[in-house]
Amino acid sequence: MNLKSLEKLIAVMPEGEGKKQLYAKLHAYKKKVNEKPDGLHDEFHMKPEGHIQIEAINSEGEVVGVLADQKNLVVDGSEEILLRAFSGDPARILYKNRVPKNGISHTYHAPLNEILSVENEKNIITHHPNELWKVVNDDDFEIEYAYYPNTLYVKEEVSTEPNLKAFSIHSEQNTNTAPLTAEIYSTFSNLFIGLGDGENYAINLNDDRLQYEGFSGDGVKQASEVNSLLSFKEKISNFVVEYNEHNKGGKLGVHIDGVLVDTIDTYNSELQDEEVLKKSKRFNVQDHQTETEVDLEFTGLNDELSVGNLQIAGIKFDAFSKDMNGLIHEFENHTNKFHTPTAYNTTSVAPYTIKLEHAPAKKETIKVTYNEIELEEVEQLDQVIEGKYYVDYYHGLIYFNRAMTGLMVSFETTGQIMEHKKATNLDAKDAFVTITDETPIGDVDGSNKVFNLVHGDVTEVSKVLLNGAEVPAGTSAGQYRLNISNGTVTFNTAPDEGSEIKVDYIFKKQVLAFTAEYKIDENKEVILFDQNFKELTKGGDTNAFVNDGVFVIDTTDNTNKTILIAQKDDVGEQIRDLELFYYSDEKPGVPTNYTRQVVLKPKEVNQYPWYALDKGSIQFVAEFAEDVPNSSITVREMGLFDGPRMDDQIKGFPGYPVKAFSLVRVGEARKDTATGLRVTWTITLTNENGEPFKGGL
DSSP states (O other), X not given: OOHHHHHHHHHTSOSSHHHHHHHHHHHHHHHHHHHOSSSOOOXXXXXXXXXXXEEEEOTTSOEEEEEEEEOOXXXXXXXXXXXXXXXXXXXXXXXXXXXXXXXXXXXXXXXOSOSEEEETTEEEESSOHHHHHTTSOGGGEEEEEESSXXXXXXXXEOOOSTTOEEEEEXXXXXXXXXXXXXXXXXXXXXXXXXXXXXXXXXXXXXXXXXXXXXXXXXXXXXXXXTTOEEEEEEEOSEEEEEEEEBTTBOEEEEEETTEEEEEEEOBOTTSOTTOOEEEEEEEEOSOXXXXXXXXXXXXXXXXXXXXXXXXXXXXXXXXXXXXXXXXXXXXXXXXXXXXXXXXXXXXSSSSEEEEOSSOSBOTTOOEEEETTEEOEEESSGGGOOTTEEEEETTTTEXXXXXXXXXXXXXXXXXXXXXXXXEGGGSEEEEEEEEEEEEOOBSOOSSSOOEEEOSSSSEEEEEEEEETTEEOOBSSSTTOEEEETTTTEEEXXXXXXXXXXXXXXXXXXXXXEEEEOSSOOOTTSOOEEEOTTOOBOEEOSSGGGGGSSSEEEEOTTOTTSOEEEEOSBOTTSOBOOEEEEEEOOTTOSSEEOOOOOEEOOOOSBTTBSOSEETTTTEEEEEEXXXXXXXXXXXXXXXXXXXXXXXXXXXXXXXXXXXOOEEEEEEEXXXXXXXXXXXXXXXXXXXXXXXXXXXXXXX
8 A cells, every 4th residue: 555545545544543554654654764764664555355245145135045155355456445444435326216106205204393394484304414314214115326316306204103203205396395304325435346257268369367487479379398397376166178189299287286187189180280279278276365387388299290389369267356347157147048947847737848037048058957967959759758858949948858956057048039920900001002914804705895993992003015015094085094993994995915014003902010018120130920920021122012911011110110010921821920030239139127326325333334443444335135036056256346437337437447446356256036145345454463453443
C-alpha cells in the first residue's frame, strides 16, 4: 500500500489513541525516507487479506448449507476499496426504489411526533424519508435499485399504537398525501458482487507467465531439441494443452508439481508433410488455492522417426491476474448453455419421456447419464433400447425404453424462440397477389368470347394481350370487359381460333396473420410447422400466395413481428395448428434473471457490517435469490465490482467505468433453482506481523 493511500485511510479512522499512534509512526517513517534518499529503509507494511464464504439459503434467508469457505482471494486496488468503504462516495448515491404491490401499502407505525404538515398550502413530510422507510415491510413492495429516486405518496392514518404515528404509502397522489422520495440506500461506493462459471481462458503464448527453454516461434511454439520446456506456476484448478499432431510429431510429457502425469504422442503417420491436426487435452488440479507448477516437456520421438519436433498451439488456464477487470465468464442476462447437469424423471407410462426445461435443443450438445453411466443417442425412435435414447430437438423431448428416475442431463439450446398458436385464434388478413402472363381458361375456337381467370377475388386487371398485342378495356369491337365478381374476361369480338391470350392481374387472398412476441430476425432461419409437423415454405413476398403451404414476413408491419400464412397446406388440407421457430435480438436466449447483486447494507447494528474497525476488516454481503439464475448453475468464480453491468439495466446508471476490485476462484459450488446464495466477502487489513490493522482503539 502506498503512503498516500495509507494517509487517506488513517484520516477517516475514528479519533482515538490508536489513530494518533499510527499518524506518529507514519510521520516518522516519512521523515526517515526524506532524510535517506538512498540505502535500505524501514518499511511500513499494510497488506489486505481476503476470505470468502458462500452459504446456501432458502426463501426465508435461512442457511441450509455451506458451499464454499476459503481464503483464496486476489485483490487489486484494495486501497481504494478500503478508502471508499470507510469514507463514502457521495457522487454515486444509490436509491432503493419501492412500489406498493397493490398500489396502496399496509399501515405502518413509526416513533415520530408527526408524519405530515402543511407549508405554502402543500402537504409535506416532516422527517427524512429514510425515517419512514425504516419501519416498512419490504414484502409489501416491488423493489429495484437505481441511481435516481422514484416518488411515492404518504398518507397519515389513524394510529392504533400508543405514542406512535401511523401512515400508508400510495402509488398515486391525492389531496391527503405528501410526496415521499425513495430511500437513500447508500452514499458509499456502491459495490456489487457478480458470479461466473468460467472454466479457463486462452493465454497468449507470449505471456510473461509462460517460461520457455528451447521453444520458439510465433503463433505456434515449436521445439526440436529433446528436454525443451514450457513452464508456468499459477493458482489454477485446471489447464488445457493444445498441440498439433503431424507426421514428425514428438512426445509431450506433462508434469504437475514435478510428477509426470501423462505423455501425449503427437506423431500421426496418416498426415502429409506440412499437414497438422489440432488437438487438446484438459488436466484438473487438486488444490486451486495454492500455486501449481506445470512443466510441458519434449521427451523424445517415436522409433519410426530420426528427426522431429513438438508443436504447442495454445495454453488455457483459470488463473486470475492483477490486470483482469472481469470474470472469465460471468452469467449473462440470456443464455443458451445449460452445462450443469440437472435431474429429470421420465413419465411413468409409455411413451417414457422427459421434457427439457428449455427448447429447441442444439444437436450434439445433449449429455444424459444414469447412475453415472453415459447413455447413447440414436437417430430413430424405433432404435431406442436399454441404455439408448432418442431426441426430438425442436420440442426438447427425450425418449427412453422404460420409466427412469434421476437422469442427469446437460444441453444447449439453439437460441430460437418457439411459439404455438391455433389457427382459429389468428386474425385474417387480405394479401394481394400479382399474376403475370397467365393463360385464362376457355376454348379459343373462334366463337368463344368468355375466358375465366385461374384465381378469384380479382381486384385489378392491368393488361390483356391477344397474340402479343395489348387489348384495351371497353365496350367496342376489339376491346374486352372485366367481371371482377366472377373473374371473367369477355372479349367483344371472339378471338380467332388458335390465338394466344395472356392476362396480368391482381387478386386478393385471405391469409392468417401470426404476430410473434418478439421482433423476427429475417437474416436468420424462420421455420413454421403445421399440425402434421409439415414444414411450410417461406416466400419472399405476398406473390408466394399463388400457392398454398407457404408463409411470408409481413413487410407492412414496421415492428417486424408478423408473418402471413396460407390457410391451407400444399395438398389442400386446412391448417389448424402452427408452431413458429425464429431468432430475435430482443431475446437471444433463455432469460436467466441474473444481475449483479448490490452489497447489502446493515440491517441491524451488528448484522452484515460493511466494516468493523475493531476487527480491522470490511465485510461485503450480497444475496442471490432462489431463481437467480433460473436454472442449475455451477459457480466457479466471483467478482467484487464498484458498479453494475449495462446489461443489468440499473436505472440511472451513468455508465462510469466499472472496476473489478477483487476476483476469486471458488472451486465448484452448485446452485439449483430452489437454492439461494448468500456471499460474505471479508477483506482484512493486516500489519507486518499478520495482525489485523485496527484504528481508533
